[in-house]
Amino acid sequence: MNGEYRNTIDEKGRLMIPPRLREQLGNVSELMLTKSTDNSLWLFTKADFQELDAAVNYGPLAMFNKHSRVLDLTVIAPAREAELDKAGRLSIPQVLREYAGLEPKTECVILGSRNHVEIISASAYDALMEEYRTQVGEAGNALSEQRM
Amino acid sequence: MNGEYRNTIDEKGRLMIPPRLREQLGNVSELMLTKSTDNSLWLFTKADFQELDAAVNYGPLAMFNKHSRVLDLTVIAPAREAELDKAGRLSIPQVLREYAGLEPKTECVILGSRNHVEIISASAYDALMEEYRTQVGEAGNALSEQRM
DNA sequence: TCATGAAGTGGTAAAATTTCCCAAAAAAGA
DNA sequence: TCTTTTTTGGGAAATTTTACCACTTCATGA
Secondary structure, three states: OOOEEEEEOOOOOEEEOOHHHHHHOOOOOOEEEEEOOOOOEEEEEHHHHHHHHHHHOOOOOHHHOHHHHHHHHHHHOOOEEEOEOOOOEEEOOHHHHHHHOOOOOOEEEEEEEOOEEEEEEHHHHHHHHHHHHOOHHHHHHHHHHHHO | OEEEEEEEOOOOOEEEOOHHHHHHOOOOOOEEEEEOOOOOEEEEEHHHHHHHHHHHOOOOOHHHOHHHHHHHHHHHOOOEEEOEOOOOEEEOOHHHHHHHOOOOOOEEEEEEEOOEEEEEEHHHHHHHHHHHHOOHHHHHHHHHHHHO
């Protein structure tokens, strides 16, 4: 999934997902919306989310595993079922809106990334990009060494 | 089970469990409420709790196994039967309230996680998240190595 | 024994929010 | 330009939340 788009949250807390991204999500109606790790939100198809959930919470005693618990409480547990209305809009529950700083009328960036859509306020996005652009070189070197 | 919600304990020590989570608990009336590992509480259906109990206390000699005993005494043994009233409210026994720092009028976070609901005071939650968010990268790496 | 009151339990009605849907407006494509 | 698709806004219905009230139980002391 790819593509960067911008849109504003309307007065009712809804965000329009561009048709291209809807299509890439498979025009599926069952979605999951959750917190990411950077004050942004991630939107998955339910199937993809469940795969992630299963990988994090593996086995009946996962709740006692520190690593599982960290990922579960930060990313998996906060997830909410979501779907797009007939006009392709996503309504974002209040807890998630607050986490991502998405008050009504906020401009935000909508990014297609691999198996999910990332939703982030424009201001948080700009700040994040400023930080990440300084790290691109380093990240690229480190990753390519790991893989070769 | 998924979803994050916030609510306050009422003057009588009761906490309203949001309809979405009630539904995910299967609208069952027989529940078990117990201590978790982080000054929070876990709410299970009786069936799921028994499953956990069985996983922790495996075999007739579990009581001699140090690990079983640790988990049993900290998490399984303190469990109390619980049920929700017609308005979906949970009354929390005093011992458990004290463990989790949940006095009346305390704001708390209610999280659906896998097969249970986690109940934690808002202040404890914020502290925990601050800690956990710094550990997400590490946890993700550790888990993905284990699983591959 | 009975009145009193505190603490817990159960319920209701109104207010606020969310969800769902429709239709007009705008944009895009032919 | 005309048709089709997309976007925006708003209204109505349904749900959820809040605030409040009534009742039971239990302990106390007159």
